[in-house]
Amino acid sequence: MTDAPINDTRKAELLSTVVEHIDITSFDARPIIDAMGKMSFTSRDLARATRIYNDMLADPDCTVFLVIAGSTSAGGCMDAYAELLRNNMVDAVVATGATIVDMDFFEGLGHKHYQALEVPDDDTLRSLYIDRIYDTYIDEEQLQDCDFTINKIANALPPGPYSSRAFIREMGKYLAEHGKKENSLVKLAYEHDVPxxxxxxxxxxxxxxxxxxxxxxxxxxxxxxxxDAVADFRELTDIKIKAGTSGLLMIGGGVPKNFIQDTVVCAEILGHEDVEVHKYAVQITVADVRDGACSSSTLQEAASWGKVNTGIEQMVFAEAGSVLPLLASDAYHRGHWKTRAKRAWGKLFA
Structure with missing residues (x-):
């Protein structure tokens, strides 16, 4: 930390408006999605993506993977993801460390994200120990509490290799015992055996x-x-092999997107030639397809690698924070989750 004194009054002014996470149960998006389905462009893409997600939930054989990259959790979608998990609408999660640790676990400890009502120069923010994600602020001193809590959990564990799944489960256990937020994805995953x-x-x-x-x-x-990053790949592939039919709800792209898709190829390499490609796939992204990056690669492209079914997929080129709540609310209110069997894939590694 810098030796210069922090202007506590100025810092308090900038960290005065908390980001409020949207509650997908408080409004019914079905009429909006139905109307969008009669439109064109991104609206119609979103309506079709929502139908595909509902098909995943209605398919009794389908395991649903929620795949998250980017900063939507910090921006107001954190409770939406938690609600999907709480209501048995996702069976496993693949995400960036930032989504799980810096955002969800961070708020599980009682800290908050803040709206940036003004954006002074970033050198000023640094002097106040405020971190910025576009128009969202994080108190760096609170984030360091997150760092030290991770250290505390690690110190309490027996030495040896752990998959990220195994360690995140310990984080969930910690929040179940000491956390300050009920609607934490990490905590709920621990309680519902969702890896x-x-x-x-x-x-x-x-x-x-x-x-x-x-x-x-x-x-x-x-x-x-x-x-143990190899254990991550092995465990996730094991779930894919045992799950059979699977669907992907992907927010953003990057490493999580490629990681979950690669389980099909990995299963084949392990001798499971009959492994199914992911039957359903939805991706919401703003990435540009022209640079060849994984974040923007279309689901049709993934089919060429033998990872995704070409027939039941939809790309939605939109900022996820503006469309995910509609998709999630629609699926929540259509209620296919009420009759879904609970997978509890976390018990596979007990």
């Missing part, structure tokens, strides 16, 4: 806490715990 995978786990606030854990243990001559 969460972060294939780039240390690329987040968790990385700082885990590095400190290893360095302190090395200095003391003690063994330490570590994140």
């Amino acid at each position: 969460i995978f972060c294939p780039a786990f240390v690329d987040s606030s968790a990385g700082f806490g885990l590095v400190k854990h290893q360095v302190d243990c090395m200095k003391a001559g003690r063994p330490y715990m570590m994140i």
Whole structure:
């Protein structure tokens, strides 16, 4: 931390308006989605994507993977994701470390994200220890509490390798015992045996806490715990093999998108030649398809790799925070989740 004193009054002014997460149960988006289905452009794409997600939930054989990249959790969609998990509308989660640690676990500890009602220069924000995500603020001092809590959890575990799923389960257990927010995805996942995978786990606030854990243990001559990224891939592929039919609800792209799609190829390499490609797939993204990046690669392109069914997929090129609440609210109110069998894939690794 900088030695210069922080202007607490100015900091309080900038961190005065909390981001309020949208409640998808408080409004019924079905009439809007139905109307959008009669339109064109992104509106019709969203309506079709919503129908596909409802088809996933209505298919008794389908395991639904929620795949998240980007900052929608910080921007107001955090409770929407939690509600999907709470109501058995997703069976496993693959996400960035930032989504799970810096955003959800962070708020689970009682901290908040704030609306940036004004954006002074970022050097000023740095002097006040305020981190910025576009027009959203985070108190860096609170984020460091997240780092140290991760370190505390790591220090309490027996040394050895852990998949990100196994460690995130320990985070959920911690929140169940000490957390300050009921609607935490990490906490609810622990309580409902829904596994969460972060294939780039240390690329987040968790990385700082885990590095400190290893360095302190090395200095003391003690063994330490570590994140086993290969175990992540193996465990997630194991779920795909046992699940059979599967569907993807993808927000953003990046590593989580590629990671969940690659389970099909990995299963084949392990000798499961009869593994199904992901039957259903929806992706909401603003990434541009022209640069060849994974975040923007179309689901049709993924079919060429043997990962996704070409028939039941939909790309939605839109900022997810503006359309995900409509999709999620529609699916919640159509109610297919009420008769879904609970997968509880987390018990696979008990």
